Amino acid sequence: MTADNPNKTMAGKPLTVTVNNQKFMRKAIKTHFITTQDSYLDIIHKYVGPIHRENDILAVSEKVISVTQNRLVYKSHIRVGTLAKILSKFVHVTPAGKGVGNPYKMQVAIESAGVLRILIGALLAAITRPLGIKGIFYKVVGNEVWAIDGFNDLAFDYYDDKGVLTPENPTEICNVIQNELGIKTIIVDANDINVEILGKSQGVYLSDDTIKQILQDNPAGQSNEQTPFILVREVE
Structure with missing residues (x-):
């Protein structure tokens, strides 16, 4: 969330969206600049772990996974x-x-x-x-x-x-994240035009179509927002 507008993501997109009559919050999580020296498990544990709730779904930019795999x-x-x-x-x-x-x-x-x-x-x-x-x-x-x-x-x-390049074994990585950190995870390639789901852990309960609708406006942004993680949470 931005400090000046708590109802927007850091990319200026609405904090919440409604899909199939259900409201979802999309919390964009800012990180340090991630390089090949980082571990995806470590950075998710550091930035997502403290604010994660049981039924949240974490959308991870495919670029973060690829960089930590040195897929350059x-x-x-x-x-x-x-x-x-x-x-x-x-x-x-x-x-x-x-x-x-x-x-x-x-x-x-x-x-x-x-x-x-x-x-x-x-x-x-x-x-x-x-x-x-x-x-x-x-x-x-x-x-x-x-x-x-x-x-x-x-x-x-x-x-x-x-x-x-695209990450290797994205579904396997999503399952590793869920098993190691307890965080339901998807890996997405999203921009201002399209959303592609590259991998999804076994615990993700939303359909691919619902996830794409939740992320279709690219709440992580397309510029230098440095928010590679979007935490998706159902709002009661």
């Missing part, structure tokens, strides 16, 4: 090819950012999904975009490409020379 790729290790340079010029830029419109991200996407899937996705996107159909490219190439982050310093200089 560096510009100095990437050779951007001609195909990546060409395709990146035709990517539709959204309010959530350039995505694979960044040549480095496109090159990582090509290496991750393969040239054929990338070309098919790009072709279908070119065909369907004039019809008002969006997101076909990412549906074809998969969430691992959608979730590639970094390679810019828009929020933090730390990410100017490095990209962040």
Whole structure:
């Protein structure tokens, strides 16, 4: 919660939302700047443990998990090819950012999904975009490409020379967090356009659709809020 407006998250989004006639609070939790030197269990224990209640659900940014797993790729290790340079010029830029419109991200996407899937996705996107159909490219190439982050310093200089890949074994990690800390957990890739659930612990009782509706306005923010944890709590 912000000190100047207790009814808003730090990103200026409403503190509470109503989904399926049930009200939920979304408490954005500010942390120190997390790097590869941190442990996700330690930081969750430190920042979430003291305020967590039994039925709360913790939404964790996928970037935090990836960084603590050292799932980083560096510009100095990437050779951007001609195909990546060409395709990146035709990517539709959204309010959530350039995505694979960044040549480095496109090159990582090509290496991750393969040239054929990338070309098919790009072709279908070119065909369907004039019809008002969006997101076909990412549906074809998969969430691992959608979730590639970094390679810019828009929020933090730390990410100017490095990209962040999707976390490994996100569902397993959610279960580890619940078993070790007693906190029901989901790992999400959320921005101002979309919410994707990458992993969910066994104790999470809300449906994926309900969770997406709760987080659809991205209460963690898209800038430098430094709030990678959103604690979701039902309000009686």
